[in-house]
Amino acid sequence: MILVFDINETLLDTAALTPLFEKIFGNAAVRGEWFLTLEEAWMTTTLAGRYLPFGLLAKSALRQTGLRHGVDISDDHQRQLLDILVTLPPHPDTAPALIKLRAAGYQLTALTNGTLDAVQCQLEQAGLRDLFDVVLSVDSIETYKPSPKAYQYVADHWQVSPRELVMIAAHGWDLIGAASAGCMTGFIARPGKVIDTQLFEPDWHADSLTTLSQQLMADVKA
Structure with missing residues (x-):
């Protein structure tokens, strides 16, 4: 996964x-x-x-x-x-959760609608770059999320089926796009962010990356 x-x-x-x-x-x-x-x-x-x-x-x-x-x-x-x-700070739960996920053996990918140079700068400034196995930008394919092509781009990079990807985001539109490409999805309800589960039900849903990570790891162990 x-x-x-x-x-x-x-x-x-x-x-x-x-x-x-x-x-x-x-x-x-x-x-x-x-x-x-x-x-x-x-x-x-x-x-x-x-x-x-x-x-x-x-x-x-x-x-x-x-x-x-x-x-x-x-x-x-x-x-x-x-x-x-390009200098936005990370949410407090971001680094601890990514560290735990990486230690648990997950491969971590960053996928942004920003340019590659900008996201590399963002992650370096936030102290997160070394936590990712790969950083990808839609700028390389010139098609923004939520186009299914953006998520297929990640699958092609890893040479896997989109079904082996879990897209994690605080945006319902991002997850709907990912699901349409065949990915699993996880929603983080950051402040002000909601998802209408009568319209779309993500595979995982939590109010923090910490809780979402715990859900993921528990489901895999089960």
């Missing part, structure tokens, strides 16, 4: 962006609006058969958010956004 991890919000805490949004908009809640705009952007480009790098979409989402609120977004604001994104 190969574990595949989403990065932003799942392992790294995007709440570190809050001061920037408070400074620009005077309202920390606008951070959520920006992220939804960013998600809309990469899903739209994927559905349209196009591809633009994550950094360009992140800056565009910030400019669009500014237009909605009548706030001028400067080049410096956009630079600060990208600078903070």
Whole structure:
């Protein structure tokens, strides 16, 4: 069983962006609006058969958010956004859980919608890079998650069936995409993240990576 991890919000805490949004908009809640705009952007480009790098979409989402609120977004604001994104801190449970999973013999893969350079920087800054066997980016195939092609890319890398992968994320859309490709799925209910189990039921569901890891290991032993 190969574990595949989403990065932003799942392992790294995007709440570190809050001061920037408070400074620009005077309202920390606008951070959520920006992220939804960013998600809309990469899903739209994927559905349209196009591809633009994550950094360009992140800056565009910030400019669009500014237009909605009548706030001028400067080049410096956009630079600060990208600078903070590559230095996000890990959630407190991230490193301990990954260490235990690695010690238990699991192969750990990072899969991000960001670029490979950016995610390598993120994981190095967070002290997590050495915990992963491999780090992959959809930038290599120019197709964003939740396209099934993104998860097949991981399976092809490991030369296994997608059925041998467990996609772990704090986003329901990510897990629905993974399941459609044939993967098993694990949902982490990070703050503000929910999943409608009447629409989609992940294989594992927990409020922390610690608990999710315990569930995984217990099921494998059983």
